[in-house]
Amino acid sequence: MKLWTMPGRRAGFLTGALAALLALGGCMGSDVPYGVPQTNGQSGFNQPFADNAPRQPATGEVIGSGDTRVALLLPLTGEGNASRIAAELKNAALLAMDDSGMQTLELVVKDTGGTTEGATAAATQALTEGASAVLGPLFSANVRAATPALQATQTPMIAFSSDRAAASPGVYLNSFLPQGVVNRTLTYAAGQGVRSVVAILPEGAAGDLAEAEARRTMQQTGGELTAVARYAYDNMSVYEAVQSVADAVRSADAVFIPDGGSSPATIVTTMTETGIDVSNKKILGTGQWTSANLADPALQGAWFADTDQARVNTYKQRYQARFGAEPSLTSALAYDTVVLVANIAKGGGGVQRHALETPVGFNGYTGLFRFNGDGTTERGYAVYEVREGRPQVIDAAPTRFGGSF
Structure with missing residues (x-):
């Protein structure tokens, strides 16, 4: 009998997977049409600030200069592997902004410290600063901690937790649900x-x-x-x-x-x-x-x-060429999410829930996916x-x- 060793873990059970089309910097195509509805600037929910209203300066690292402000909540100073994963997700977001165009979004990176208190504070600060949407946090407990403030204003969140229980209407999980x-x-x-x-x-x-x-x-x-x-x-x-x-x-x-x-x-x-x-x-x-x-x-x-490993490998090669290290699969989720939100923002009217829930879905480096009304994610997987x-x-x-x- 073989000697037992503890199995390796990839985040989110795989670990532990934009067109509706995300352009992916011209590196990838898809035959799923970009299905986000055209809008007249009306959001269908109450945003804390209108896009054309004066905004206070953002707190955190700012990437891009677009009219639509979006917050990215990461455990940059978290314990253990949290800070390493957070650095990868931030790099992936930067790569996505390079591909989407720096003028499409103002992406504000905020540190949660990997704690529930930090997640609550970062989400609240993002709302005060007029964020149209919040990306992250990473951990399920932090997602739950940030949720009440966002739901009170119906501001959508796209988090990276693979805990299905953390999802709820308007709180979407771009992750690999087991x-x-x-x-x-x-x-x-x-x-x-x-x-x-x-x-x-x-x-x-x-x-x-x-x-x-x-x-x-x-x-x-x-x-x-x-x-x-x-x-x-x-x-x-x-x-x-x-x-x-x-x-x-x-x-x-x-x-x-x-x-x-x-x-x-x-x-x-x-x-x-x-x-x-x-x-x-x-x-x-x-x-x-x-x-x-x-x-x-x-x-x-x-x-x-x-997931479609050919697509994932293309992403990993691009990331390594840009940052000099091989990334985790989780970081590709951040790339896809930022490109998705940037494409929605190009239509005007902020980041809207009905646009995120388009039934045709999106295609990215992590494959085909779509968000359900309850916040969970459906994905298209290959069989090997x-x-x-x-x-x-x-x-x-x-x-x-x-x-x-």
Whole structure:
């Protein structure tokens, strides 16, 4: 049996994905039309200041000189990795402003310190200064802390948390919600004839979310989640989890392992080494698998859903050329968000909720996405098969909403 190591984590469960068209600096096109409605300057909600009203000077780092002021809330002085991630998001925003044109927005970067108190203060200050919208914060607790002030003025927020519970009307999450990638993997598998699935999941909140979505998706597609096992991060726990569902695995079409790092290979190897034949079973995963060793023989032929890596890699190459370091996937969310808001601002009338909720969605470096009225995000993911140690696209990410993936 393989020695257990704690799996790597990408932010937002992938971690942990503008045209409605975002021009993306001329580097990317899309056949989704830019679907933001034309306006006559009326917002459809109450903004704290009219765009043509005198504004007080902004507090924070100012990027751009546009008529529409937007605040970007980041944990620039936060503890741990928070400040590093914040620096990446700010760099991504700067790259987006370069591409969109410095005259499209006045982007004001504000430091939350990574705390709820800091998030509340930064959001309140942004409103006082006449921000048409707030981008960020990053952490779910900070999103919740900033929400009351923004909802009181119906000022939209586009935050980067992957906690679905942090979303609400007018508080949108441009992130990778775990439910979406689970749904994409299992829906595709069902379309290929998979009807019965056994899930082997980590203990904790991530496992809870994966189980709930797996049950819902399998029921929706006419299949069944026939058994579930949970494990902690040690060899004995994995062994016991595998043995507890051994009979169910033998009669199932597929085994679903949504965790990353060493988890997928360890679990599949444990099954084979304890006499469970999985040679005729489809192994299924999620975008967490980008942190796994896909060269492991145990994972060959497996399927998993993830963002369109070709687009993401284009973004990463541009970021590295500009800033000299490889960025995280999370930073691409900030790029897409700033370009989206800049394109909306070009139409006049500020950043409006009905424009953000356009049903045709947007296309960016993180792929196709759209905001729902409840603040959650739908995304278009590609499906990959592990072949010769590398992920190969077997079902491309969609280019528009409305049809099957």
